[in-house]
Amino acid sequence: MEGCCYTVEETLKIIVLVKHVPDAQFDRHLSGGDKTTDRSESILSELDEYALEAALQLIEARGGEAAGNKVIALSMGPAGAVNAVKKSLQIGATEGVHLSDDALAGSDAAATSLALAAAIRHLGADAPVDLVLTGMASTEGETSLVPAQLAERLGLPQVTFASSLELDGGKLTARRDGDSHADTVEATLPALVSVTDQINDPRYPNFKGIMAAKKKSITTLTLADIGVDPGLVGLAGSWTAVETAEARPPRTAGTIITDEGDAGIKLVEFLAAQKLL
Amino acid sequence: MAKVLVFIDTPGPALKKSSLELLTIARSLGEPAVAFNGELHDDVAAALGEYGAQALYRPSANDLDDYLVGPKASYLAAAVQSSGATIVLAENSAEGKEIAARLGIKLGAGVITDVVAVDPDGTAHKSVLAGSYMTTARATTPVAVLTVKANSITPEPATTGTAPQAATIEVPETANAASARITARNEKTASGRPELSEARIVVAGGRGVDGDFGPLEDLADALGAAIGASRAATDAGWIGHDAQIGQTGKTVSPQLYISAGISGAIQQKAGMQTAKVIVAVNKDAESPVFEIADFGIVGDLFRVLPQATEEIKKRKADR
Numbered sequence A: 001m002e003g004c005c006y007t008v009e010e011t012l013k014i015i016v017l018v019k020h021v022p023d024a025q026f027d028r029h030l031s032g033g034d035k036t037t038d039r040s041e042s043i044l045s046e047l048d049e050y051a052l053e054a055a056l057q058l059i060e061a062r063g064g065e066a067a068g069n070k071v072i073a074l075s076m077g078p079a080g081a082v083n084a085v086k087k088s089l090q091i092g093a094t095e096g097v098h099l100s101d102d103a104l105a106g107s108d109a110a111a112t113s114l115a116l117a118a119a120i121r122h123l124g125a126d127a128p129v130d131l132v133l134t135g136m137a138s139t140e141g142e143t144s145l146v147p148a149q150l151a152e153r154l155g156l157p158q159v160t161f162a163s164s165l166e167l168d169g170g171k172l173t174a175r176r177d178g179d180s181h182a183d184t185v186e187a188t189l190p191a192l193v194s195v196t197d198q199i200n201d202p203r204y205p206n207f208k209g210i211m212a213a214k215k216k217s218i219t220t221l222t223l224a225d226i227g228v229d230p231g232l233v234g235l236a237g238s239w240t241a242v243e244t245a246e247a248r249p250p251r252t253a254g255t256i257i258t259d260e261g262d263a264g265i266k267l268v269e270f271l272a273a274q275k276l277l
Numbered sequence B: 001m002a003k004v005l006v007f008i009d010t011p012g013p014a015l016k017k018s019s020l021e022l023l024t025i026a027r028s029l030g031e032p033a034v035a036f037n038g039e040l041h042d043d044v045a046a047a048l049g050e051y052g053a054q055a056l057y058r059p060s061a062n063d064l065d066d067y068l069v070g071p072k073a074s075y076l077a078a079a080v081q082s083s084g085a086t087i088v089l090a091e092n093s094a095e096g097k098e099i100a101a102r103l104g105i106k107l108g109a110g111v112i113t114d115v116v117a118v119d120p121d122g123t124a125h126k127s128v129l130a131g132s133y134m135t136t137a138r139a140t141t142p143v144a145v146l147t148v149k150a151n152s153i154t155p156e157p158a159t160t161g162t163a164p165q166a167a168t169i170e171v172p173e174t175a176n177a178a179s180a181r182i183t184a185r186n187e188k189t190a191s192g193r194p195e196l197s198e199a200r201i202v203v204a205g206g207r208g209v210d211g212d213f214g215p216l217e218d219l220a221d222a223l224g225a226a227i228g229a230s231r232a233a234t235d236a237g238w239i240g241h242d243a244q245i246g247q248t249g250k251t252v253s254p255q256l257y258i259s260a261g262i263s264g265a266i267q268q269k270a271g272m273q274t275a276k277v278i279v280a281v282n283k284d285a286e287s288p289v290f291e292i293a294d295f296g297i298v299g300d301l302f303r304v305l306p307q308a309t310e311e312i313k314k315r316k317a318d319r
């Protein structure tokens, strides 16, 4: 076999899913209207930066954009979500797509995955998509349902929670850490991969990237463009409904003591009083 | 009566506590059935009966574990169809949620994750946004798929045991197509301590432990606790990544969480602030962890923890 079957790798077309989220870290700083710059630094879900970095590394290893490879950043959300796309372009994505439609408001994971799947099919109409890359979870939703549901809808092999990723001639190899074991997972392209924050160190946009992004195109898509019936998404199309939401009283500080040589004993007394021993 | 299908995946020689919790919840909702995967040990079969399972489904294929998620969802979808279940309960692990996610698409069923309680009418209670809100949610579809957090209720055997009716579910031939294959599996060495996500007590360390988890392990063993860590500690390689608690690690809700040498960043709090009681030991009185601690000690963990361990041992010996 040796040497007989070297396959030339074709160019890669990768879609990276990027979500626009309020940044919990910055919440308390958002007071005045002029805080938009702060927010524009923090509008791309942090965990999706790892997916974007993984995509950029894959195409750079194959000659980058110059060799015909491409990374498309796709975000679904209201008008502001375009900022997640813009930031992705600054970091290095080739082109951006913003799926936006009033009917999408209130979509749960099932409805979100329906719309994203249709958008991905739409983007694959001219040339097939090789890889869909996503973050491990959206930082505010924390459900991690969308990647698995997209794989199901698109009929793609699901390689989720990858903490390493290699691509060799159309064969993907990833590492996935479970509770009691670490797995090596293999799949062939096209595939859907979600990555963890262990996989790489995402780059920051530099001046060159920010300037280059101004020339890159962002396509806006509506549900009509991707052929999705508005009744199937949004609140109306969702399969779950939140009925009540109650803010929990925030945790408050209890007793704080400073160690004076006996804090270990005081700790045990506290545990005993709480019947925790 | 509603049929409730509980998914139990390769438990090994004994059922996990979280599976017993699912069976207990299932009984409160209707007639429990189990969709099982893996080798069925005698003790496990006996426990399923004690917890009131009326039916026991097993897959026709024995290689579901060789693939990532997809084929297990196909098996479960077939089991739901055969059993006529309208509620499916699965564990809230990363894999449990993904299986639920795909099952939801296959059945056109709403999926609710991170559930902590289920009312008899199927309303699910969950906490969202890192425990800052409690919500109730319902699936609006004929079938509901719920993943339930460990430690949500106290498991209780049924008043009268059952001898579950066994049946084989044909896993569709196409189930493995377009699935990623698991080509190697490295079992992690068991610590002998309770599993982190199920533990009643967690002792967690951060950058402040400076490479030495020894004092935390001693305290954990005196308390029968599991060991957890901040990302700073796992990134430094002092402890495995599977010990990480927080936004990108595990979420735990133990009775007691002892945080040592951890500053309490928002991503860390996301994984532990629903603990019943929080104790924090930190050198720096300004650390944000003290904002959420029920009992805080401003001090050096290398002095405080060993002293506490000794005191616990002394009290146990005196008893």
Ligand SMILES: Cc1cc2nc3c(=O)[nH]c(=O)nc-3n(C[C@H](O)[C@H](O)[C@H](O)COP(=O)(O)OP(=O)(O)OC[C@H]3O[C@@H](n4cnc5c(N)ncnc54)[C@H](O)[C@@H]3O)c2cc1C
Residues within 6 Å of the ligand: A046, A047, A197, B205, B206, B207, B208, B209, B229, B230, B231, B232, B233, B244, B245, B246, B247, B248, B249, B250, B260, B261, B262, B263, B264, B265, B266, B267, B268, B271, B281, B282, B283, B284, B287, B299, B300, B301, B302
């Ligand atoms: C995308 C993303 C995801 C993340 N996910 C997670 C996550 O899941 N979990 C997580 O924990 N973090 C996560 N983080 C990291 C998080 O932001 C913090 O950086 C991290 O939690 C800090 O860990 P630490 O508290 O151990 O370290 P530090 O913040 O450095 O705090 C160390 C503390 O130890 C104290 N200390 C030092 N020596 C002693 C001593 N001898 N005795 C007592 N106290 C001592 C210090 O006073 C200090 O407060 C994430 C970050 C990002 C960007």
Ligand SMILES: Nc1ncnc2c1ncn2[C@@H]1O[C@H](COP(=O)(O)O)[C@@H](O)[C@H]1O
Residues within 6 Å of the ligand: A017, A018, A019, A020, A045, A047, A048, A051, A074, A075, A076, A077, A109, A112, A133, A134, A135, A136, A137, A138, A139, A141, A142, A143, A144, A145, A146, A147
């Ligand atoms: N509205 C969206 N637009 C783009 N990507 C999304 C959207 N929602 C979810 N995703 C992707 O799916 C991943 C997991 O999200 P979730 O299932 O919501 O936790 C995210 O990290 C994103 O990559």
